[in-house]
Amino acid sequence: xxxxxxxxxxxxxxxAARGAAEMGWKECALCLFSLGMVHYLVIFxxxxxxxxxxxxxxxxxxxxxxxxxxxxxxxxxxxxSICGTFDTVAKMLFFLSLFIFVSLVCRPTLLKxxxxxxxxxxxxxxxxxxxxxxxxxxxxxx
Numbered sequence: 001x002x003x004x005x006x007x008x009x010x011x012x013x014x015x016a017a018r019g020a021a022e023m024g025w026k027e028c029a030l031c032l033f034s035l036g037m038v039h040y041l042v043i044f045x046x047x048x049x050x051x052x053x054x055x056x057x058x059x060x061x062x063x064x065x066x067x068x069x070x071x072x073x074x075x076x077x078x079x080x081s082i083c084g085t086f087d088t089v090a091k092m093l094f095f096l097s098l099f100i101f102v103s104l105v106c107r108p109t110l111l112k113x114x115x116x117x118x119x120x121x122x123x124x125x126x127x128x129x130x131x132x133x134x135x136x137x138x139x140x141x142x
Contacts, residue, residue, distance in 0.1 A: 010071045066129075067128060069128050070127060070128035073128060077138065097132055
């Protein structure tokens with residue numbers, strides 16, 4: 001059964017795409033990017049339908065919902081590396097990740113019970129924030 005942690009495999013494809021682009025393997029990078037984005041679309045649609053019923057999801061794992069915006073943020077960085085510029089596609093992915101981040105931040109009741117105790121699932125908060133911050137820096141330098 002899919003859960004938000006399933007997005008880690010998507011993010012791995014996008015990180016690999018960025019790495020391949022940085023090494024000059026543009027075709028490999030484009031292949032990994034397209035695989036990652038198609039996989040993200042399937043996972044996102046599957047998981048986003050379950051979000052309103054988030055009460056069924058264990059409270060200790062709710063910070064993993066922040067992985068929703070990690071893939072578009074990573075995809076934006078990967079596309080930036082593939083094209084060499086922060087173009088329209090990179091901006092669209094950046095704004096998608098920013099929108100999902102703001103949408104999650106505006107739902108504090110989703111995380112209310114999980115905030116009471118710290119657990120290892122909170123890595124899923126800091127990891128996507130880092131990619132969103134890197135995206136913001138690239139956008140600001142554009």
